[in-house]
Amino acid sequence: MIYLDYQATTPVAPEVAKTMQPWIEEKYANPHSPSRWGNEAEAAIEVARKQVEKALGAKGGSLAFTGSATEAINWALKGTVEKAPKGRNRIITVATEHAAVLDTCEWLAGRGVDLTVLPVLLDGCLDLDLFERELDERVLLVAVMMVNNEIGVRHPVSAISDMVHKAGALMMSDAVQAFGRVDVCKGPDLIAISAHKIHGPKGIGALWMRKGSEPAPLIHGGGQEQGLRSGTLSPMLCVGFGAAARLADERCTLDYDHVQKLWNAAVHALGPGWIVNxxxxxxxxxxxxxxxEGVDAARLIADLRDVAFSLGSACASGSGRPSHVLRALGLDYRAARSSIRLGFGRYTTQQELVDACRRIAAHAVAQEKLDA
Incomplete structure (x- = not known):
């Protein structure tokens, strides 16, 4: 199989798997236990926390492990609303955000929050003039992602954060697709990240919180994470996240340059007739x-079973509906259903990517001839 679905998840790095192995087999103590083995597990988690914080590069705050980035986003949004000062009851977000943001915001809107969902330009970028005009003294929180999971578009989150702070509001950013791939933008008060997008394990994410911006707890129980997030932590997952973050930090420039070369090779191999979304x-x-134009993307995926690529977000692709991100770009139903997402990274070789792109292009041309 040629794996081209890096936005959905990434292969676990061999170094990460090796680091996790002892915590799967013999080091099974509860990290919140006062025993020597529990203390050892707790110490390993704290090392991992520092590794993730270093790779993130954010200063003046703390990082809490969560079960996923989706949990981190829910916590950031709902917990901030829970602590909202009087008079600030408005959230601003963007139409191309991940469902974890949009669905949570809609849930909050159903409970009285004033929600504004801003459109994007045809290239997926945010109109900053429009955004600035929307800021007022009622805004509590702004949620804008760093790198879009479906189309890869990068928002100027640092500049947006400056505008948000001038309005006296808080800034939350989904950095799941940015962390470990590009420099994480400075400025947000709350940042959600995930391990399995940076060659780490599934089942663990984190929320970074600027000091003084910590949201109210979403999960109650033992208060294991700084009194803010309850639940027994998995040393195995935390250690894996830490190892993946350390590796991503060390390889960031190398991985980035590799991806730039892969993009050029892919575009060349696909040939004419394709439009970048x-x-x-x-x-x-x-x-x-x-x-x-004229391609049935779902049929293309079915025809190429040994190449893993997608229609868009893995979280929403099973719904059968066209991507909300592509519709936000102004694409009609037909154009959205003619779109595919190829995701590649650290372990993708140029030869396998070129081979896959040539096959995708050949099948697309065959579809056109068959349907003509």
Whole structure:
């Protein structure tokens, strides 16, 4: 199989798997136990926490492990609303955000929060003038992602954070697709990240919180994570996240340069007739979302069973509905259903990517001839 679905998940790095192994087999103590073995597990978790914090590069706050980035996002949004000062009851977000943000915001709107969902330009970028006009003294929180999971578009989150702070509001950013791939933007008060997007294990994410911006707890129980997030932590998952973060930090430039070369090779191998969805200039190029008129993307995936690629977000692709991100770019139903997402990274070789792209292009042309 040729794996081109890096936005959905990444292969676990061999170094990460090796680091996790002892914590799967013999080091099974509860890290919150006062025993010597529990203390050892707790110490390993704290080392992992520091590794993730270093790779993230955010200063002046703390990081709490969660069960996923989705949990971290829910916690950031709901917990901030729970602690909202009087008079601030408005959230601003963007139409191309991940469902974890949009669905949580809609849930909050159903409970009285004033929600504004801003459109994007045709290239997927946010109109900053429009955004600035929307900021007022009622805004509590702004949620804008760093790198879009479906089209790879990068928002200027640092500049947006400055505008948000001038309005006296808080900034939350989904950095799941940015962390470990590009420099994480400075400025947000709350940042959600995930391990399995950086060659770590599934089942663990984290929320970084600027001091003074910590949301109210979402999960209650033992208060294991700084009194803010309850639940027994898994040393295995935490250690895996830490190892993946350390490796990503060490390899960031190398991985980034590799991805740039892969993008150029993929575009060349696909040949003419394809249109890139989203900005090319403001983009993480490990995400190549493209469309071709007349192509049935679902059929293309079915025809190429040994190449793993997708229609868009893995979280929503089973619904049968066209991507909300592509619709936000102004694409109609037909154009959205003619789009595919190719995701590649550290362990993708140029030869396998070129081979896959040539086969995708050949099958697309065959579809056109068959349907003509």
């Amino acid at each position: 989203g900005s090319v200039g403001h983009r993480y190029k490990g995400n190549l979302n493209i469309r071709r």
